[in-house]
Amino acid sequence: MSGMTGEIRNAPEGSEASGSGMHQGDAGSDAYDRDFALSVLAKEQDALYEIEQALRRIDRGAYGICEMSGKAIPQARLEAIPFARLTVECQAQWEKEYGNRRFRPSNEVGFAGGNYQDDEDSETVSLDEDDD
Structure with a gap:
């Protein structure tokens, strides 16, 4: 996955790809495909x-x-979703309160070597009671 990600992110864009300019529609399609x-x-x-x-x-x-x-x-839930963290009822409650945000315990939130990063735009929420 990381090799593919690097290739996609480092691919030349628009006029860089062809030495002679590229049509705006083609550049838009390339950007959509990359995204x-x-x-x-x-x-x-x-x-x-x-x-x-x-x-x-x-x-x-x-x-x-x-x-x-x-x-x-x-x-039955574990057979359908072997990595399920929540019961169906709790999953429904989670989705009602937090939408499609990911659930991770507070000690797993963030990606800086296991340390918490305070990011207001984070798509991750923790339900641990002792976190503020």
Whole structure:
């Protein structure tokens, strides 16, 4: 994934690609294709992260336990979404309150070597009670 991301981000744009200018429509299509490819890669990266976290929960003995309610996640849900963190009820509550933001415990929020980064535009929310 990282190799593909680098190729997409470093690809020449517009007139850089052809030495002689490029039609605006072609440049727009190229930009759309690049953004679409990056979006697909981001979703794959998120899925990979969730799978890695599920494996860590297995190691800790916390797999199959809802991270909001502490209740067991039904087997059928785990079969459908093996990396599920929440029960269906808690997932519905989460989506009602936070929309499509990702759920991560506070010790996993941010990407600076595991340290929390205060970013107002973050798409990640923690439900830990002791965080402000």
